[in-house]
Amino acid sequence: MSEIKYPWWYGGAAGCFATVVTHPLDLAKVRLQAAPSPKPTIAKMITGILRNEGVVGLYSGMSAALLRQCTYTTARFGAYDLIKQKLIPRDQLTNMAYLLPASMVSGAIGGLCGNFADVLNIRMQNDSALDAAHRRNYRNALDGVYKIYRYEGGIRTLLTGWKPNMVRGVLMTASQVVTYDVFKNYLVTQLHCDPAQNSTHFGASLLAGLVATTVCSPADVIKTRIMNATDEKRGAFRILRDAVRTEGPSFMFRGWLPSFTRLGPFTMLIFFAIEQLKKHRVGMPRELPARDA
Structure with missing residues (x-):
């Protein structure tokens, strides 16, 4: 039977x-990573957003977050599945020696394709946390892309942090x-366990x-600091050096709990949705009934 x-x-x-579903948690994570020490807890961060910005504030930058999924996630998952279909032997589809290189290439492709949306996503999520003089005030994702391209450095700014973002894409795809x-x-x-049961999908x-x-x-924290920097002249190495000097190497794991609070449910939901799409064959041609000979 064909695959x-x-x-x-x-x-x-x-x-x-x-x-x-998980955007409010991602918003809180980004603001925690960019906030100066001492940092509040994720609960206090969410409470502060609700108090100062209302429920709508929890969905700041939603259009950019969706644009990121349409670029970064589509590219890395699509490339991973394509490599598995075209290059990996069918009897090796669970072999880490094949899957790891496939995931690393896919993650790098996704990180590069989605970099501009990631820059926009981080800036829009953190915008209202900045003082008025440094706010960018993008109306939506398309408006943000236009303003960055037209007034804020063009392609160079849209590619801000592409190296750590590609590294993160590689790490994320390989580890997820x-x-x-x-x-x-x-x-x-x-x-x-039953491969068709939701409990199996949720556990994995x-x-x-x-x-x-x-x-x-570590890559996520560094990427957030670089992409959210208001001083465009500060390079990635200088931002990293200053953070290590003032906060110590542990800053790279700053916000692990809010990261997992967001990434744990996100990972469960994304694979649950993929399994449901596969189960119901959404967007696929329906099988034709066999004809009588």
């Missing part, structure tokens, strides 16, 4: 669904997508979320 080829956009569609495949295979083959994705949060935390 089923699912649409390339499943990852991006699932990412949009997960983003709508590959570990999901590996954990799911372990649950099915070793613990005899929860473990993948734990691994992804820990592996990606």
